[in-house]
Amino acid sequence: MSLYEAPATTTGHLALPTDKTHSRSGSSYSGNYSFINMYDCPSPGSSHAVDPTVESELEELHLTEELNSAKRLGEVAEVDEGDEGDGQGQGQGQGQEADEDSSVKESDTSDSKDGTIVGSDTSGTNAGSQVSATMVGSSSVLSLARNSNISVSTRTSSIPFDPTSSILDISDQAVHDQVLKSNFDRYGFKKPSSEGSNGVSGERYNTWFKDYSRYLERNKKKWQALMKNNGLGEAESRTKPPNRFPPKSDKVKKLIRKGIPAEWRGNAWFFYAGGHEKLNKHTGVYEQIVRDTEGVHNKDTEVIERDLNRTFPDNIYFNKSLETKHLKDSQLNSSAGKEETQSIKSLRRVLVAFAHYQPHIGYCQSLNFLAGLLLLFMREERCFWMLVILTERIIPKVHSANLEGVHIDQGVLMLCIKEYIPQLWGILGKNFEGETLSEDKILTRLPPVTLVTSSWFMSVFVGNLPIETTLRVWDILWYEGSKSIFRISLTICKMCLEDTAFNSRGNVGSGAEIDQIELFQFMQNYPKTIIDPNILIDNCFKKIGGYGFGSLSQDEINKCREFVGKQRARLTSKKQSVMKAEMSDEERRALQSSGFDGEIHDVYGFHRSIMSGVAWNKNISNRMKKKWKK
């Protein structure tokens, strides 16, 4: 029994999902829903509505103009808030992305072209849905379809689903109960089966989910009110996920931090990240790259192939064999589950296209998780451009061939921990020999804990935090930019420090050394236990009772990044000048372990003055904040 048969049976003869973005998120639910149907409970499928495809498509075309103006408003809001510590990510350059010259006509063309790529433009709808109807019925047709036509093979056309159907509406008691009963969560991820070192039990999940779904319900009402107040059609937001969102403002920011309704997520992320501008500027580019890269074999594609099936193996949209988990293990290992899901196929195209488009990055492990999560909420073309935005603008160089951005951001994070959580720095700020790192050595020899924290940046918490918590962080990330990753990282670190289990490890008693590996293990596993996103978000941002990391500004992060980058560049050039001389392995080893301390000492004199510059800026931002309050 194929997973993808399920939507066909429960959703009947759905037309192609119109909304390109949301069909995917919808399909998650659909699949999950039907999965539940198949194994857990009788079919409640009647509530699935037929998606008014054509209408929504047309509407999107007309939206672009308004969207551009909305965007400009957004920019203004950004600038206005710029000086405030927790203002909108002015460092992201989102405003620069907006194409001043993009005429309405241009945008229209791009959008409709856009449609052809995913096989969901108005004219193609019928044909598309026919194909997809066949496809969902037969898995072998699925693979045929992939080779014949890009548009057919995208998830959008292959998994028809109305994103506004009841599955997302967990206020519907029946649906709510099904999620509780199922072994899978709303997004198709397997619920943890037992309390392990790196997770929470399904039982604990359910306890939390019952409360949290009520929270979501209340929250969605607030969103609907916000949309209405911004003249963004109440009707629209009731029947299908909106394509336009209010311009950036304090109010919107607050609501974003409370969480975007899951069924709107893909569209909202794309909107606030500046996806429309990016897409409008690069009409048809993704389609072309996919065509150009089909069947390409190189170093990147090799690694990509190895990673495809290692991306979300616990999600039913990525791992077919989960469907058959109720079978015996022996059966499972045979033929079942070997077949690729549509998500895996999309993932391959996106990653290969990305490697081609960004040759200085190519493929970097962790991009598979980023793309994978995006694919749960949007179609692949949008996913592609979101990856581009993330790697160009939000966390540049983090995935580059030498991972320079990882070193830089970890340096920044360590400086931040030293500055803001000195108590934790006293424990973590040690080298491998257990000696406390002096100020001038933080950047030359990053403390080993950065091996834990670097994955927080590379995969932006995917796989580090529980899925719902990750999604809430992503809501903020696409709206506020990279400072969010630092703020959340610091919050996690502080939560670690305050955890009693950490303390029992941290204060091993009378002057005894702390077992570093135990600390690393703790910090590695701790984020997985933050199952309630509100605790993390409140700790980070709440003005009263929170940690105050919400006032760490993008400006400060940017300055700090620049500083660390410069220091590293100087260090590297010094290293090279020392290293290029002929020397024996032993000499080299000795030099390596000395960490070039003598060589870079003067660099660190420089360090202090710049760091005080950063501190100065912090004071400024504090003063500005007070001013704003008045």
Added chain:
Amino acid sequence: MSEAAERFAQFKLVLLGESAVGKSSIVHRFVKNTFDNMRESTIGAAFLTQSVHLAESNTTVKFEIWDTAGQERYKSLAPMYYRNANAALCVYDITSRSSFSKAQDWIKELKKQAPEGIVICLVGNKVDLKDEREVDEQEVAEYVEELNQEQSSAGAPAGKVILAECSAKSGDGVLETFNVIARALPVEDAVGGARNRQLRNKRSSGVDLSRGRQQQQSQAASSCC
């Protein structure tokens, strides 16, 4: 056998090798005795611990396991991994030639950069897929032999590369590999405290530092397995 008190020693072991050769799977088989057909790619590093008990010397060896991401570009983080490492597991996939040459590169790198006296073990994983074998056992044995001869002729201190094969899926050879490594590690140094400050602080009293006869034997056996 003498009634020596039980000894404890803790060592840092790092896993290196091309992506998808099964590094994390080996670790999970060793630590949790579980196996997943599809395991998520490791990003950055993962930390686990597991102990083995060597009956012949009444010694418990605790491994701090540093599991790493396999992709080439993560190499820039590698010095952080193997700094202060006592042992390295260079893993290749017996069904992939390229993974074997990658493992050879790692050994070269370790010989150049890693701390002296590091115990290196070259492990071929996925022996359950013997029908798809691409890396010849004999060839690997010859490579290791050559490597170890070079080592001794260069007058370098002992530190022969250990050779092993295993299957994380079936579990064959996994525990044995870690046992062999444990026996090759300088347990008496660690217990004595030169290497291991935590243990020195916690457990330095009443430890018998004499080297057991059996341990010597098993060490000899391990280097030619």
